[in-house]
Amino acid sequence: MKKLLEKYSAKMVSAGLAESGNPLLGGLDAELEWNREDPAIPVLEEVFGGLSINSLLFSLPAEPYRSIIDYLASGDVHSIKPEDSETRTFMHDLPVIRDFRSDLIIEKLRKRKSVIIRGKGIVTWGTVSPEQAFIFYSSVCFSCFVKFFSDYLRDSRRGSLSREQERVFRNALKNLDKYPDEPPALMSAPFGNREDVYRAVAQAGRMTVEHRLVDSFFGNVSLKWGDTLFISQTTSSLDELEGCIDPCPLDGSACTSITASSEFSAHMDILRLTGMKAILHGHPRFSVIMSMDCEKENCEFRGSCHIRCPEPRFIGDIPVVPGEVGTGPYGLSNTLPPAMRNSRGVIVRGHGLFTVSGEDFNGAFRNLLSIERMCREEYFKLPERI
Amino acid sequence: MIQFKTLLLKGYSYAMTVGWGRILHVDLSSGKHRFEDIDPDVSRLWIGGKGLAGYYLLPEITRSPDDPALPLIFMAGPLTGTPAPASGRICVMSKSPLTGAIGDCSVGGGFGWQLKKAGIDGIVITGVSRRLCGIEISDENVSIEDAGRLEGTGTNEIYSRLKDKGSVACIGPAAEHGVLFSSIMVDGTFAAGRGGLGLVSASKNLKYVTVHGTGVVPVHDQEKLRKAGEDIRRLIAATPALTGEHGLQNCGTAACYDLISCRRMMPTANFRKTFFPPAQSMNSHAFADAYRPKRYGCKACHVLCKRVGEDGTHLPEFETMSHFSALIENENLSAVTEANRICNEAGMDTISAGATLACFSEISGEKLTPARITELLLDIAAGKGEGSELGQGSLRFAESKGCSDLSMSVKGMELPGYDPRGAYGMALGYVTSTRGACHLRAYPISHEILRKPVATDRFSFAGKARIVKIAEDMNAVIDSLTVCKFFLFGCSLEEYSSVLSAVTGTETSAQDLLAAGERIYFRERVMNAKCGFTSDDDDLPPRFFAEEGSSGDGIDIPPLNREDFLEARSKYYRIRGLDGKGIPLENFAEELGLSELL
Ligand code: SF4
Numbered sequence A: 001m002k003k004l005l006e007k008y009s010a011k012m013v014s015a016g017l018a019e020s021g022n023p024l025l026g027g028l029d030a031e032l033e034w035n036r037e038d039p040a041i042p043v044l045e046e047v048f049g050g051l052s053i054n055s056l057l058f059s060l061p062a063e064p065y066r067s068i069i070d071y072l073a074s075g076d077v078h079s080i081k082p083e084d085s086e087t088r089t090f091m092h093d094l095p096v097i098r099d100f101r102s103d104l105i106i107e108k109l110r111k112r113k114s115v116i117i118r119g120k121g122i123v124t125w126g127t128v129s130p131e132q133a134f135i136f137y138s139s140v141c142f143s144c145f146v147k148f149f150s151d152y153l154r155d156s157r158r159g160s161l162s163r164e165q166e167r168v169f170r171n172a173l174k175n176l177d178k179y180p181d182e183p184p185a186l187m188s189a190p191f192g193n194r195e196d197v198y199r200a201v202a203q204a205g206r207m208t209v210e211h212r213l214v215d216s217f218f219g220n221v222s223l224k225w226g227d228t229l230f231i232s233q234t235t236s237s238l239d240e241l242e243g244c245i246d247p248c249p250l251d252g253s254a255c256t257s258i259t260a261s262s263e264f265s266a267h268m269d270i271l272r273l274t275g276m277k278a279i280l281h282g283h284p285r286f287s288v289i290m291s292m293d294c295e296k297e298n299c300e301f302r303g304s305c306h307i308r309c310p311e312p313r314f315i316g317d318i319p320v321v322p323g324e325v326g327t328g329p330y331g332l333s334n335t336l337p338p339a340m341r342n343s344r345g346v347i348v349r350g351h352g353l354f355t356v357s358g359e360d361f362n363g364a365f366r367n368l369l370s371i372e373r374m375c376r377e378e379y380f381k382l383p384e385r386i
Numbered sequence B: 001m002i003q004f005k006t007l008l009l010k011g012y013s014y015a016m017t018v019g020w021g022r023i024l025h026v027d028l029s030s031g032k033h034r035f036e037d038i039d040p041d042v043s044r045l046w047i048g049g050k051g052l053a054g055y056y057l058l059p060e061i062t063r064s065p066d067d068p069a070l071p072l073i074f075m076a077g078p079l080t081g082t083p084a085p086a087s088g089r090i091c092v093m094s095k096s097p098l099t100g101a102i103g104d105c106s107v108g109g110g111f112g113w114q115l116k117k118a119g120i121d122g123i124v125i126t127g128v129s130r131r132l133c134g135i136e137i138s139d140e141n142v143s144i145e146d147a148g149r150l151e152g153t154g155t156n157e158i159y160s161r162l163k164d165k166g167s168v169a170c171i172g173p174a175a176e177h178g179v180l181f182s183s184i185m186v187d188g189t190f191a192a193g194r195g196g197l198g199l200v201s202a203s204k205n206l207k208y209v210t211v212h213g214t215g216v217v218p219v220h221d222q223e224k225l226r227k228a229g230e231d232i233r234r235l236i237a238a239t240p241a242l243t244g245e246h247g248l249q250n251c252g253t254a255a256c257y258d259l260i261s262c263r264r265m266m267p268t269a270n271f272r273k274t275f276f277p278p279a280q281s282m283n284s285h286a287f288a289d290a291y292r293p294k295r296y297g298c299k300a301c302h303v304l305c306k307r308v309g310e311d312g313t314h315l316p317e318f319e320t321m322s323h324f325s326a327l328i329e330n331e332n333l334s335a336v337t338e339a340n341r342i343c344n345e346a347g348m349d350t351i352s353a354g355a356t357l358a359c360f361s362e363i364s365g366e367k368l369t370p371a372r373i374t375e376l377l378l379d380i381a382a383g384k385g386e387g388s389e390l391g392q393g394s395l396r397f398a399e400s401k402g403c404s405d406l407s408m409s410v411k412g413m414e415l416p417g418y419d420p421r422g423a424y425g426m427a428l429g430y431v432t433s434t435r436g437a438c439h440l441r442a443y444p445i446s447h448e449i450l451r452k453p454v455a456t457d458r459f460s461f462a463g464k465a466r467i468v469k470i471a472e473d474m475n476a477v478i479d480s481l482t483v484c485k486f487f488l489f490g491c492s493l494e495e496y497s498s499v500l501s502a503v504t505g506t507e508t509s510a511q512d513l514l515a516a517g518e519r520i521y522f523r524e525r526v527m528n529a530k531c532g533f534t535s536d537d538d539d540l541p542p543r544f545f546a547e548e549g550s551s552g553d554g555i556d557i558p559p560l561n562r563e564d565f566l567e568a569r570s571k572y573y574r575i576r577g578l579d580g581k582g583i584p585l586e587n588f589a590e591e592l593g594l595s596e597l598l
Helices: A002-014 A041-050 A065-072 A085-091 A102-109 A130-158 A163-174 A194-210 A264-274 A285-292 A332-340 A361-385 B005-009 B040-046 B049-060 B111-117 B155-165 B197-203 B222-237 B253-262 B277-281 B284-291 B318-327 B333-346 B350-364 B370-382 B385-390 B393-400 B424-432 B464-481 B485-489 B493-504 B510-530 B562-576 B586-591
Strands: A024-028 A032-034 A055-059 A094-097 A114-117 A121-126 A220-225 A228-232 A245-249 A278-282 A313-315 A318-321 A345-348 A352-357 B022-027 B032-037 B072-076 B090-095 B102-107 B122-126 B133-138 B141-146 B167-170 B184-186 B190-192 B206-212 B294-296 B306-308
Touching: A002 A024, A002 A032, A002 A055, A002 A130, A024 A041, A024 A130, A032 A041, A041 A055, A041 A102, A055 A130, A065 A130, A065 A163, A085 A130, A085 B222, A094 A102, A094 A130, A102 A114, A102 A121, A114 A130, A121 A130, A130 A163, A130 A285, A130 A361, A194 A220, A194 A228, A194 A245, A194 A278, A194 A361, A220 A264, A228 A264, A264 A278, A264 A332, A264 A352, A278 A361, A285 A313, A285 A345, A285 A352, A285 A361, A313 A361, A318 A332, A332 A345, A332 A352, A345 A361, A352 A361, B022 B141, B040 B049, B040 B510, B049 B072, B049 B090, B049 B102, B049 B122, B049 B464, B049 B510, B072 B111, B072 B197, B090 B111, B090 B197, B102 B184, B102 B190, B102 B197, B102 B510, B111 B167, B111 B206, B122 B133, B122 B206, B133 B155, B155 B167, B155 B184, B155 B206, B155 B333, B184 B197, B197 B206, B222 B493, B253 B277, B253 B284, B253 B318, B277 B318, B284 B333, B318 B333, B318 B350, B333 B350, B333 B370, B350 B370, B350 B385, B350 B393, B370 B385, B385 B393, B424 B464, B424 B562, B464 B485, B464 B493, B464 B510, B464 B562, B493 B510, B510 B562, B510 B586
Parallel strands: A094 A114, A318 A345, B022 B122, B133 B206
Antiparallel strands: A024 A032, A024 A055, A055 A121, A114 A121, A220 A228, A220 A278, A228 A245, A278 A352, A313 A318, A345 A352, B022 B032, B072 B090, B072 B122, B090 B102, B133 B141, B167 B184, B167 B206, B184 B190, B294 B306
């Protein structure tokens, strides 16, 4: 357990979600263990006592998340409502409290996966593994980032930006990730054997994480080789895909895709429609933010634009389509593949970016990076235009 | 009855009105029935389904399975009959004739749905009818009818004859012939399979129960229920194991067959091996090619994981496929469907039947041909020849041959289609399960194999004691809400607590429900302890600690390390509030507000 606690603490730091020495993780089997000593432990032990869980995470987010979350949680806000579709689906809303008190934390965590303690940090839990707590924490940071920058655009348009909002915005700019000028060189086709294919998929996943183009290390990656699609497994961490790649026969003659990514059907249809072989999917932040931006304040679909928006939308040359995770009636498996037919990438509104390339991941990665860069540039042009 | 006032004082209740609050009691000895209005405090505490059924079983648990006073209980949940996703199931409970422990099954079909529409939450059946009988319920009207004409009739035939009367739960000839793993079949194809509950019904001379209801189950806040249901459906749509191209929706539970095979944990040759090479040609795809199936399923479910072929053949579930192929080393696809048909028609648990044949094959050294499989199953159902011995289950059969170690069972109940050497949480879950070797109580396959909610290391016991305990509590809640466990691959109690609040009008949370689940599961340990179960019964057959599985494809399947296993089990005992022998601790019972149970 201790090893797992240390692993996720280190991941939080390497992903820029917390500063070194800050994450506090506790794991409970028959005994309770912590990754380090901390004065907060007695309160958190009471939280363990009040909930049926096996892990708990408490940390102050690193900048820019810290200022952003403090800003969103200020005033008499009791909960933050995320607007990106992934967090909406899995987290519903993000409760906020003021005091670091076990009874208040327990009350909120009885119903939700996270609680934000204003100015002090975020607490999340897991019932199976500290990995769940890590994912929930990361989702809070990601969704608050997206919400803050989305609200900033909206309020610029309305002319209702507050000073505090401006201050937090400027501060956040100082802490944005830098993207490399050139994408890294990835393994190139042709691949001689299955082992090379596994290695290429794992490498593409790891690079996507290292360049911070995903949230919670999630996203998905696939490569067609011969008559098989090699795809990352559901809930796999893109930086640790070794052993977590499913080989799925294209003729559907085996059900091994039952553990494959929830976007397996979309990947298969993209392959069929485009003839491409490599697919990358990440959640780069400005692609998500820009995909949600809309000037029509009184639109009848407000609140459900991520699944119902009927407007044809583009950011530069990149189509933006509605659709939610999976295969439901509004599933992105219906909207994404056709849009990919003539494009190097497609953004699913409020969700993330999919890119493709012919034989290996080099093109797909280049597209992922350049589309995100374009979205970021477009974003910062918008307030100026407004 | 136990007084629960102390529990309520301790704040363990969450105010909630669950179901109609109405239980039908039928005494087959006197032929009389009555309706009971349940004490609202009791239904709040125990939710419904498994939780509430256990309330009625507890005082009678030390009785013999054929004691007339032992109740056979059908209990719907608070969500049954509403549009809440996958809520159309029902709990059937009694003492298991196979194990002597608590025996309960969650079963689909329309029985719970009709019962709730009839204005009834559950049925508690006691006594013995002088002649073979059936209970017929139509809204308020309850009658006990002569069923002599149905003696020896198969379950599908009974369903065909009685379906005009509503939903039908019945037993087949296996129960009438004393098979210890006989099932109760609902609406022809849905099985309350495990533990021999069909035999309890047979010992009461009860062949069937039909129920038809015309009422509308009240929902406190329809709009809130619609939204909460939408949240669940969205999560289900994002879950490949359920709605993915090769998930349960598209391939049925047969979808697991390839996965378990390529994880090298498919029980083969009575668990002597864990890999069955012909499995590749006996998978879901092969069945789909051979039978061109359509899907169907339980009430209020949109996943619909059951399959019926073009010619009307009901296709086997994963467990049945696995045991009637790999476990008995049968390579013939149609022999699997035929075995499934015989078991369902005769009313026998397919898992115990397959595992008992595998045990027989190992002990006798006989290779089972398709014809022999059919012959043995028909003999078991008819209580004929070797069949009468095999109908007592693998443990009694193996004991009678002086080799009890060759029964692959826990507490006398046979292991299902996941080899414990391939998933250590499953190994622990098999022994802590209160009803014997059951994969569904803790369902570690969810995280160890299907990666939900996140993946755990399947070859490690680290952390598994608490994971198993929490999952048992969670699944006890799910069986009390009488919701389908498969839905938990995609969502959690967080979403179902919103559904429950919408239906009942009282706020509750995932953690409130987990606390209720902990009480329900602890009470089952109490019941088993009263029946004499101890840590000696919480153990796996020696084979799993001594023999390795079939390693290959870069996957090692070593024997389980006994010390690690015992350490994990003792951690589980501590977490569950049991002493070193697995007996419930008084102080823990007190903490849960359950000291009056001991
Ligand atoms: S998923 Fe299958 S078992 Fe579950 S409720 Fe639906 S049809 Fe029934």
